[in-house]
Amino acid sequence: MSEAPDTQRGLLATFGRDGLMQIILIANSVLMLFPIVIMVFSGFKSNIEIFQSPFSIPDFTDLSNFTAMATQSNFLRYLFNSFFVTGVSIILILILGLMASYALGRYAFRGSAFVLLFFMAGLMLPLKLAIIPLFVLFRDLGFLNSHLSLVAVYVAMGLPSTIFIMTGFIRTLPRELEDAARMDGASEARIMWSIMLPLCRPAMVIAAIYNLVPIWNDFFFPLVFIQDDNLKTLPQGMTTFIGEFVTNWGVMFAGLTLAAAPITIVYIILSKQFINGMTSGAVK
Amino acid sequence: MTATPDTPAKGPRGWITGRGAWITFLLVPPLVVMTLFVIYPIVSALAYAFYDWNGLRREGFVGFENFRIILFEEPFASTTWQAFKHNIIVFASLMIVQNGVGFILAYCLWRDLWGARFHRVAVFLPVVLSTVIIGYLWKLFFHPIFGVVNQSLKAVGLDSLVQPWLGQSETALAALIFVNAWAWVGFPTLVFLAGLQRIPSELIDAARMETDSEWHLIRKIVWPLIAPSTTVVFILLFIGSFNWFELPYIMAGLDGSPFGSTDVLGLFFYRTAFGNQSAGVQDFGLGSALAVIMFLFIAIVATFWTLHLRKKELDL
Structure with a gap:
């Protein structure tokens, strides 16, 4: 039988291949994490330390760069603005998205296909290229230099994907529960609120994460709409404080570390949900 | 028992109006938001391109004049075409580097070796960080x-x-291309990985009996089976490459320094529409014309390419 040597050769090949794959993966993870680690380390160093020994482990008890960033710049203000704008946008996206998806996914009515198509068109249209009319519109509405402009754009940008994700999900929910409730004389609003809404939670989490990262990180729209330093969000505010501390590398690295911290921590805790959520548009 | 809400013929008349009002109540607010902040601006962008603009004030209708200037009249034309060339370089390089490495990493992660979970989290970390931080x-x-x-x-x-x-x-x-690939490689990696994980393992086992060559396996079995994932990843990269703005803005500045060697259409569009420190002029007409050209180019190529790739998916 020639089976034995064959299996053996197969096993050896498998070990060799797996070893190579493991090396590729480790090398890549080092390449991914090394810059982040250097960023955090440098946040604890002075200029001289960064220039002379860029790779050394710093004294982690020296928080002077971080306190300089927090007290001498508008950093905390930017952070608060980012939380505020992102939070309000996500809540509105979920409320409006749920309303539309519930109507489209739960009821058959004339024109529903057209309405769905109307929302889906938003998936294809890059809103960035409509920045000039948006600028004029917001000027006329008095939204310029106000968080209203950002919330309006983010909600409009987030709705199509949210409706896409949630309509698909709501359609798969069983009909028995709501039929029974309807027999008992419950109103449509009551059925939606107390029976269907709790079932929609998984889809709402996916939709929230899908929109969270681009909104939290957005730089383009505040760049055009917001001038007042006290209204800037974190990514936009970063250009300001980097400019202020341009000769102090330690403080710049501390600022980048602080700016990266909130989303990184949430990502590490919820990595599975983040990866599923952010690739959900592409994985179908 | 078939009193589903889908059958409006059933039930008293008042219930139907109630139902209609309820659906209207659910649909109108999201429709208003979409119309006001997506559809209206996009349609207006198209209209703006045909007008002469004096700062923020709209003047006369000029037909295709703005398009002619941006594409064929100096000094705009050479900037447009050079920026476009850079966008193509960015797209082609990222197709190879970002998606290529992404596929290799996905293939390695697919084996679910020791530590795969850690590597998965690590490769995706820069994807959640702001481009401003990365830049x-x-x-x-x-x-x-x-x-x-x-x-x-x-x-x-x-x-x-x-x-x-x-x-x-x-x-x-x-x-800049390297930094972009570093930041985004996690995205294609995990989309490809999701595609790979949907391949039934019996299929792979059977194929392994037939061939010893890993390359053969990838080309004949694996690649065709993850075609839907590749279509989405390719198209998203295409759209992203021709909208490229944040990273060059942060790392190279609004003028695409040094000497315009990193200038791309996104930067040129922003400069034309909103001006910059060196040249304080802003021209909404030329900016809109450039936006419309970019939009049409992206939409047309993306549509035809998607159709082409989908057809190939079926052929494979």
Whole structure:
């Protein structure tokens, strides 16, 4: 039988291949994490330390760069603005998205296909290229230099994907529960609120994460709409404080570390949900 | 028992109006938001391009004049075409580097070796970080004297490679492409991985009996089966490459320095529409014309390419 040597050769090949794959993966993870680690380390160093020994482990008890960033710049203000704008946008996206998806996914009515198509068109249209009319519109509405402009754009940008994700999900929910409730004389609003809404939670989490990262990180729209330093969000505010501390590398690295911290921590805790959520548009 | 809400014929008349009002109540607010902040601006962008603009004030109708200027009249035309060329370079390089490495990593992760979970989280980490953070971080790293990139090269004895990466025309765009690939490689990796994980394992086992060649396996079995994932990843990269703005803005500035070697359509569009420090003029007409051209180019190519790839998916 020639089976034995064959299996053996197969096993050896498998070990060799797996070893190579493991090396590729480790090398890549080092390449991914090394810059982040250097960023955090440098946040604890002075200029001289960064220039002379860029790779050394710093004294982690020296928080002077971080306190300089927090007290001498508008950093905390930017952070608060980012939380505020992102939070309000996500809540509105979920409320409006749920309303539309519930109507489209739960009821058959004339024109529903057209309405769905109307929302889906938003998936294809890059809103960035409509920045000039948006600028004029917001000027006329008095939204310029106000968080209203950002919330309006983010909600409009987030709705199509949210409706896409949630309509698909709501359609798969069983009909028995709501039929029974309807027999008992419950109103449509009551059925939606107390029976269907709790079932929609998984889809709402996916939709929230899908929109969270681009909104939290957005730089383009505040760049055009917001001038007042006290209204800037974190990514936009970063250009300001980097400019202020341009000769102090330690403080710049501390600022980048602080700016990266909130989303990184949430990502590490919820990595599975983040990866599923952010690739959900592409994985179908 | 078939009293589903789908059958409006059933039930008393009042219930139907109630139902209609309820659906209207659910649909109107999201429809208003979409119309006001997506559809209306996009349609207006198209209209704006056909008008002459004096600052923020709209003047007369000029037909295709703005398009002619942006595409064929100097000094705009050469900037447009050079920026477009850079967008193509960015797209082609990222197709190879970002998606290529993404596929290799996905293939390695698919084996579910020891530590795969950790590697998965690590490769996706930069994807959740703001482009502004990534841009500034790497700008500091690429600093000619104190940056980590040159320091590392010196540390491993490659002193000959030490150079001002962002300061010279030959390497600046390549450096930006590298940073973009570093930041985004996690996305194609995990989309490809999801595609790979949907392949039934019996199919792979059967194929392994037939062939010893890993390459053959990938080309004939794996690649065709993850075609839907590749279509989405390719199209998203295409759209992203021709909308490229944040990273060059942060790392190379609004003028695409040095000497316009990193200038792309996104930067040129922003400069034309909103002006910059060096040239304070802003022209909404020319800016809109450029936006419309970019939009049409992206929409047409993306549509035809999607149809082409989908057809190939079926053929495979």
